Amino acid sequence: MMSAAATRKEPVIFSQVVEAVFKHAIKGRLDSHTRARLKKIGIDLDHPFLVAYSVPTWFAAVGVCSEVLFPDIPNEQARYRIGRLLVDGYGQTTMGRAVFAMLRMLGWERSLGRISRGLQSGTNYMAARTRFLDDGTLEVTFEVMPEFHAALGTMSGIDPHFMHGNMDAMMELVGAPFHSGELLPVEPGSQRVVYLLRRKS
Numbered sequence: 001m002m003s004a005a006a007t008r009k010e011p012v013i014f015s016q017v018v019e020a021v022f023k024h025a026i027k028g029r030l031d032s033h034t035r036a037r038l039k040k041i042g043i044d045l046d047h048p049f050l051v052a053y054s055v056p057t058w059f060a061a062v063g064v065c066s067e068v069l070f071p072d073i074p075n076e077q078a079r080y081r082i083g084r085l086l087v088d089g090y091g092q093t094t095m096g097r098a099v100f101a102m103l104r105m106l107g108w109e110r111s112l113g114r115i116s117r118g119l120q121s122g123t124n125y126m127a128a129r130t131r132f133l134d135d136g137t138l139e140v141t142f143e144v145m146p147e148f149h150a151a152l153g154t155m156s157g158i159d160p161h162f163m164h165g166n167m168d169a170m171m172e173l174v175g176a177p178f179h180s181g182e183l184l185p186v187e188p189g190s191q192r193v194v195y196l197l198r199r200k201s
Contacts, residue, residue, distance in 0.1 A: 011125035011148045011157055012052035017086065018061075019049050020096065025089030026065065034068050052124075055157055062162055076161045083165025087173065100173060108176035115140070118170075124148075125157060137198050138178060140167060144191035152191065160186050160193040167195060 022030075022038075022045055030038070035045050041064065042057040043049075053061075066078035073081075090096035099118075103111045115128040125148040129141045144157040160183055168180050181195035 009147050010151050011055050013055065013058040013123055014052050015049040017122040018043060018053060020089035020093060021086055024092040025085040026069065029069060034064065037064050059159060062159060079159060079161040080165035083162040084169040086166055087169035103174050108174040111174045137196050140195045140197065142193050149191060154189045156189050157191055158193050163193060164195065
């Protein structure tokens, strides 16, 4: 019988996410000291990107970039900015240009159904759900799939502020008629985050 450790599913971030940020969105903005810090974390910008990276490596890299690129604002706002930059960077890739053109053509309502598919092209462990509340507010929930909870332990697999920036940028991209998302309170270590997007008047 296989042990639980042998069958445990490991959550990862795929290379296209890392490439979108480091090769496109912030290319040329990191000095040699920062590049050395990233290499020590596990992202070597002088070599081809790996196929995938661990969640702790990715979170640490986002933390370094937040600190270096946005030193004059609170860390939560800085991570929000990095989340927005991911969308900018992905849009500069060949695949990203094609995907974004398709989403614009589909329009914002039909694009909502593709959020989970988009997540799963960048990670192997996250899913998303959307629903409209009675007052027309859009509720967006990002969550870690249950089979990955054991591998994460007490560490959350979601950076709520990074995802907030990512989501707001995507909503703008597809022309969704909402204000910036409102992040609901998140318990430490939670594997779910919820945002409310209220319609513009």
